[in-house]
Amino acid sequence: MPTRTLVEDLVDAGHILFHEGVLDAFGHVSARHPDGERFLMSRxxxxxxxxxxxxxxxxxxxxPADAQGRKVFLERHIHAALYRARPEVRAVVHSHSPALIPFGVVSGAALRPVCHMSGFLVHGAPVFDIADVAGDGSDMLIRDRRLGDALAAAMGGATIVLMRGHGVxxxxxxxxxxxxxxxYAQANARLVLDAARLGGEIRYLTAAEGLAAEHANDGQIGxxxxxxxxAARQATAGLR
Ligand SMILES: [Zn+2]
Known part of the structure; x- marks a missing residue:
């Protein structure tokens, strides 16, 4: 096992994403192993x-290298495909974040940044429609390498990909x-829907504003x- 810190970060990430309402019983987070040739994820x-x-x-x-009989996630192929396709990627989150689902199912809808905290959305939020690859009778899950590769191709270099009828x-x-x-992708989705209720035209961040905001935010993520x-360690201690 690699550095204890990375494993701890991964465990904390799962707790945080639950506490912040992004993950529930489902979804997963992974990190690329420091050797670059493996990734880490819970059973x-x-x-x-x-x-x-x-x-x-x-x-x-x-x-899995050595699961010792432990069950692994069906959708681990999402993570594997992204680590294969994108050397710069060190971590992946897959969620069924409810606020984001509408943006993957309404034609013409686009997830664009309306708030500086989500400036990273200027890199795009393409929609992956599994029906394009698996036909119209799949169970919507990325359950093999072929579907993982198709998802990674649809995502391109974006930070987020919307998965129709499934999640992100x-x-x-x-x-x-x-x-x-x-x-913040989930927060941005809620803000777009709130703004739409006001009825006027939504003014999104420009590409330059989004990039500048992302740069500023990158220094504050810690x-x-x-x-x-x-907050998550305190609130979720009783669940472990
Ligand atoms: Zn899923």
Whole structure:
């Protein structure tokens, strides 16, 4: 097992994402192993209940190195595909974040930043429609390598991909940023829907504003991480 810190961060990430309302019993978070050729993710369980002993190593083919009979997530292929396709990606969050689902199912809807905290959305939020790859009778899950690769291709270089009728996946260069983006993508979705209720035209951040805001926020992510971790550790201790 690699540095204890990375395993701890991954465990904290699951607790934070539950506490912030991004993950529930489902969804998962992973981190690329420092050697670059593997990734770390818990065995199949609710992320808020995972501890360091539940973290397993997986090859970039999505298969666990030594699961010792423990059940692994079906959708580990989401993570494996992104680590294969994007060397800069160090962490991945997959959620069924309810506020984001509408943006993947309404034609013409677009998830664009309306708030500086979600400036990273200027990199786009493409929609992956599993029906394009698996036909119109799938169970919507990314359950094999082919579907994982199709999802990664649809995502391109974006920070987030919307998965029609299913959820979202976020990829970033650190566990802290992946968690930050998963939280603020959901917050941005709620803000867009609130703004739409006011009836006027929505004025989104420009591309330049989004990039500048992302740059500014990148220096502040540690503040959010420290707060969320402390709050989550206290609030979820009884669930483990
Ligand atoms: Zn899923």
């Amino acid at each position: 199949s369980m609710a992320p808020v209940q995972a501890g360091a002993g539940d973290i397993l190593a997986f090859g970039l083919d999505g298969e 996946t976020v990829a970033a260069d650190s566990v802290e940023k992946a968690v930050y983006c998963a939280v 503040r959010a991480w420290d707060l969320w971790r402390r």
